[in-house]
Amino acid sequence: MISLNDFYQGFRDPQTIRHLAQLIAQQAAKTTQQINIMEVCGGHTHTIMKYGILQLLPSNIHFIHGPGCPVCVMPKERIDHAAVLASQTDTILVTLGDMIRVPGSKGSLAQFRSEGCDIRPIYDPLDTLAIARDNPDKTVIFFAIGFETSTPMTAALLAQAEAQNIDNILFHINHVLVPPAIDVVMSDSRSKVNAFIGPAHVSVISGSKIYQSTVDKYKTPVVVSGFEPVDVMESILRIVRQKVAGKAELDNQYSRSVSYEGNIAAQQLVDKYFMVRDSFRWRGLGPIANSALTLRPEYQHRDAERIYAHILPTVEIDDHKACMCGDILRGLANPKDCKVFGRGCSPQSPLGSCMVSSEGACNAYYRYGEVNNAN
Amino acid sequence: MCLSVPSKVVEIHDDATVTVDTLGVKRRVSCHLITDPLQIGDFVLIHIGFVMNKIDHKDAQESLELYQQIVAQMELETEQ
Numbered sequence: 001m002i003s004l005n006d007f008y009q010g011f012r013d014p015q016t017i018r019h020l021a022q023l024i025a026q027q028a029a030k031t032t033q034q035i036n037i038m039e040v041c042g043g044h045t046h047t048i049m050k051y052g053i054l055q056l057l058p059s060n061i062h063f064i065h066g067p068g069c070p071v072c073v074m075p076k077e078r079i080d081h082a083a084v085l086a087s088q089t090d091t092i093l094v095t096l097g098d099m100i101r102v103p104g105s106k107g108s109l110a111q112f113r114s115e116g117c118d119i120r121p122i123y124d125p126l127d128t129l130a131i132a133r134d135n136p137d138k139t140v141i142f143f144a145i146g147f148e149t150s151t152p153m154t155a156a157l158l159a160q161a162e163a164q165n166i167d168n169i170l171f172h173i174n175h176v177l178v179p180p181a182i183d184v185v186m187s188d189s190r191s192k193v194n195a196f197i198g199p200a201h202v203s204v205i206s207g208s209k210i211y212q213s214t215v216d217k218y219k220t221p222v223v224v225s226g227f228e229p230v231d232v233m234e235s236i237l238r239i240v241r242q243k244v245a246g247k248a249e250l251d252n253q254y255s256r257s258v259s260y261e262g263n264i265a266a267q268q269l270v271d272k273y274f275m276v277r278d279s280f281r282w283r284g285l286g287p288i289a290n291s292a293l294t295l296r297p298e299y300q301h302r303d304a305e306r307i308y309a310h311i312l313p314t315v316e317i318d319d320h321k322a323c324m325c326g327d328i329l330r331g332l333a334n335p336k337d338c339k340v341f342g343r344g345c346s347p348q349s350p351l352g353s354c355m356v357s358s359e360g361a362c363n364a365y366y367r368y369g370e371v372n373n374a375n
Numbered sequence: 376m377c378l379s380v381p382s383k384v385v386e387i388h389d390d391a392t393v394t395v396d397t398l399g400v401k402r403r404v405s406c407h408l409i410t411d412p413l414q415i416g417d418f419v420l421i422h423i424g425f426v427m428n429k430i431d432h433k434d435a436q437e438s439l440e441l442y443q444q445i446v447a448q449m450e451l452e453t454e455q
């Protein structure tokens with residue numbers, strides 16, 4: 001019987017990592033081409049940096065960081081929306097994770113909170129139900145962020161709010177989709193990406209099928225990969241094998257939980273409450289058509305963006321001039337190319353959200369740079 | 376913000392939640408997104424308070440065995 005420890009130790013075993021590195025080197029020696037793998041998701045960036053994977057790889061394999069962190073891709077004006085909503089006297093703003101530390105144009109939500117706004121970071125969207133029940137005279141606004149992985153959780157919260165007739169919960173929806181962002185990266189003529197590893201947990205929900213069009217359109221291999229270091233090494237090996245064989249296929253390294261179709265129940269739940277939004281402006285990438293979700297008309301009574309439209313700013317706000325997050329999110333620059341990296345910009349006082357988010361590329365390079373100095 | 380980590384189901388409750396063990400840390404998570412019933416001892420992936428999916432024991436076991444074979448094979452090669 002497999003144990004929980006096997007999961008953690010087996011998929012992090014240094015000996016296995018070393019031997020997979022040897023296999024990768026053997027394979028990579030069979031081709032002269034440069035293999036430029038985009039890891040779409042920040043979770044992979046962190047595994048790669050934390051376990052020093054870069055220095056285990058032969059010189060013709062490169063990693064390029066993709067736009068896959070919901071915190072990194074949030075433009076400032078959306079954070080300003082959250083700040084305005086939180087500044088109303090009768091509202092409580094709840095949000096997940098690192099979002100609270102990302103700078104908006106007038107400060108981060110953490111700053112607004114220290115000035116007295118009721119802003120509550122939570123770990124579980126359903127905690128919003130209790131907050132709303134305990135504060136019947138307030139409107140609780142869930143600032144929803146995340147890719148395909150997190151959207152079903154927002155849908156589940158909405159379903160519960162409806163079922164339990166909890167009317168004082170509203171939503172500010174910032175759910176974005178992975179494939180349109182990949183399209184933007186690939187349609188840039190400067191892009192050097194010729195392979196992808198896709199985040200396993202996005203595909204746990206959406207199925208590996210969401211990458212089929214990337215494989216077909218751009219003739220690049222896509223391997224859906226787990227997050228443990230052994231998973232990532234195996235995925236790299238699978239990519240290199242494809243490259244050597246001249247193939248471009250969709251492959252699934254994380255078959256222990258990802259299927260081609262994904263979690264249908266979760267997809268249906270999302271579909272019941274959400275529809276594709278015409279356009280969404282991504283930080284660094286600009287507006288992308290059909291790249292995000294919004295509530296269906298039947299649930300507009302829950303849509304904070306509509307209900308508070310009269311007080312929400314509409315100006316688009318770009319990043320600090322020195323910040324290269326845009327090029328980093330497009331895979332055109334490396335965090336170390338940024339002049340203020342580690343000087344004007346650090347996790348303690350971030351200038352851009354790629355440094356804030358624990359999954360941001362700049363943050364990973366800052367935290368684990370030492371491990372990878374040999375490279 | 377993703378924390379999709381393998382956890383083990385250790386207790387089942389009747390309000391569509393289960394208690395899971397993530398390397399010694401126990402917490403109660405929601406089952407609203409899965410249709411298959413869970414059993415004690417199942418491995419699941421958790422993301423922001425929800426069970427997203429089950430992990431297939433057999434598949435995980437096979438991967439681990441494959442890695443052991445790779446290690447054994449490579450050790451053999453380097454000894455020669």
Ligand code: SF4
Pocket residue numbers: 041042043044068069070146147149199201202359376377
């Ligand atoms: S939210 Fe999940 S999928 Fe998106 S970047 Fe973070 S870890 Fe990756």
Ligand code: SF4
Pocket residue numbers: 322323324325328335338339340341342345346350351352353354355356362
């Ligand atoms: S180091 Fe800071 S300023 Fe430079 S790109 Fe990264 S987040 Fe932006």
